[in-house]
Amino acid sequence: MHRGTVHALVGENGAGKSTLMKILYGMQKPDEGTITVDGARVSFNSPGDAIDRGIGMVHQHFMLADNLTVLENVVLGSEKLHGIGSAARRKIRQISQQYGLGIRPDALVEELGVADRQRVEILKVLYRGARILILDEPTAVLVPQEVDALFANLRELKAEGLTVIFISHKLGEVLSVADEITVIRRGTTVGTADPASTTPRQLAELMVGAELPTPETRESTVTDVPMLQVQGLSLAESRQVTVPETSEPQLPTSDTLEEPGVPVGRMLLDGISITIHKGEILGIAGVEGNGQTELIETLMGMRNPDTGAITLDGVDITHAHTRKRREDGIGYIPEDRHRHGLLLESPLWENRILGHVTEPPNSRRGLLDPKAARRDTLRIVREYDVRTPGIDVTAASLSGGNQQKLIVGREMSHHPKLLIAAHPTRGVDVGAQAQIWDQIREARREGLAVLLISADLDELIGLSDTLRVMYRGRLVADADPATITPEELGSAMTGAATGHLEHPQHPEDGEAR
């Protein structure tokens, strides 16, 4: 790959992209082969060596310490550049402003949403003045506008002579931003492509040897039997956001930029009312951190709503326990599978039991039945095409897409009435994506109600029967997925448009407010 280019690396889950990047970044050692940087043959024993050579990496799974502040996370490992005090803070503000990242250096990472964490990761690399940037699926969490902004930044970096290695599953993005593309399958390079003369379809075929799937649901299966009814659900932030008093006076512009209006005790959810019918997929669009996570957690019983009522299939479950809700038929594909969906250090069959401890086939007369659970795990592995050497390996040893397939298989195996799917295809390759979509669609035909939350707008539009837009804890707009475009949806997600979004008669900001 060449200086001043954006080089894209594509391939299926488990194809070896992440491993290759880990070797480049010095986290793993190659068994054989060489790496050459700027004409010099190098071997990296640790990430420190890679950083010294000007290689910086933004990991797919964030490498941030939750209990440290943004500032501490950024300067860690590079304390010599600008110290760890006010000089570093100034530098971070400057980079943050230069690239419009909107980062508050003194916030605890714990308090940030996924999108903010991603921006901290990018800032970390920029702070080190890296010459070669490795971005592992950087766009998975961003809305189209933000993706465009990121790509503009990448082009800027490219113009300054930096090299960007870009990994993505979204082939359209790869084609729009990359100068060169390398395709990897099962650990070897299977081809290179020139983005100017390649279509997404060709690229996908090169990747998996299959056709590019689309998330479209063709026939409507919506019935008029309501499955989930949510009435006026509200939740106020319970903890105080303390503004650090150590921060020195700052420029008024950076002030407005970096504190995007976080009043104390703000409403996380504000009067949410939704109804999902049997056989309906309700999609919720929104920039991350606008209450989607809280909505899911309230529906699952992980948080208690301040006001409002939740009714599942005619039964009030507003104050029911999470266990009861799951037994009553709520399936849950969590947003962050490492934090909520899996026990990474446990074998697959134990993970299969997780969350369904009291239900057959996992337990019989109040006792666990490991034998039956193992049998059923084998069935899930087979039916959902989880690629694994066996069911006794730990969940951590599977690639992201295969972990997700296991979760989907587990949740679907209990025939839920309602499925809450948060980013069901995040970090999943096109092949597995199509499978997950198929499974959701099939279950929907049998009367499953689905609450779909996703950052992938194509997925939302293609899969949903009804679309809502969430902004600052409120449902501000609804749209018909048959006519809306991702761009229109994207602008509604930033709060620019409200009400019913129609296409194409009105420009979206015409009816706003």
Add this chain to the structure above:
Amino acid sequence: MSTSNASAASAAPKAPRNGGRRPKLTLPVILLIIAGGLALFSLVRVISGANDLTSVGQVSGALQLAVPIGLAGLGGLWAERAGVINIGLEGMMILGTWFGAWAGFQWGPWVGVLMGIAGGALGGLLHAVITITFNVNHIVSGVAVNILALGATRYLSNFTFAEEPGGSSKQSPRIDAIDRITIPGLSDWLADLQDKHWFFVSDLAGVLGGLVTNLSLLTVVALLLIPVTYWALWHTGFGLRLRSCGENPVAAESLGVNVYKYKYIAVIISGGLAGLGGAFLAIVSTGIYQEGQTGGRGYIGLAAMIFGNWMPGGMALGAGLFGFTDSLKLRGGAENVHAMLLLIAILLVVAAAW
């Protein structure tokens, strides 16, 4: 001053209600809390007549008893901040007492202090090898260190102390004392003031007097280690790296931090601090090594650190509390205990009224 007091007063009652996040403690708030606590003590003293409650001797004794606990707690803090649970503090303290006494009676107290630190650090190194390199469960390793330290010192005493004049297999010969300092005029004046038993003023004098009277130099060193720890862990790049190993070692490694190295350093320092606590017990508190001298102070130090929310300041407060109650028990007996019961009753009433 009045405005800052007013704002502090209005902020204080609000603080516990927002739950979850800990309110930020500013200097005026801290001073106000200390003053309030002292006033309460003063009230209890006046009512119960237990004049020893805040006397110079009492506070000075509390300080002396708090130092070993605080040093163990500080040791625990270093290890835990780097992600290693150090239940072996007790054993490292035992090593500190033995090595401190062994070197102390032969070559003088300061050499004893250094050898005590080295002995504790040796225990820390052992703990580090077991937990970091061989990845053994931290609790198992810590308990093993405790048992090993107890047995090793008992064994070593048989052919070191037992053969010395004035020593036996259970205790060492006497060690020379470390210099103690008393600020001449101030100390006497504060003692006089305290003897008058005025409300609040005498109590303040007693507390301050306890801090400037008959103070061992090693106590001063130990007290200084608390701000030094805070500075090293929170205001240097070294400390940031060390803490990052405890918070998220994978992230730290991805940024080029040698996680193994920092964990080793942290656990060895942890052992050294516990060893210093042990040496303090042997050299300053009693001037002699005795078997079983630590009496579980390593565990109490760990408790003080947890009480202090893994922060040096809070840990010092916890150690002070343990030291104070120890001292009350040793000096006053029943009278002081009754006074403390009254204090607890008042606190409960205040808490209920809140």
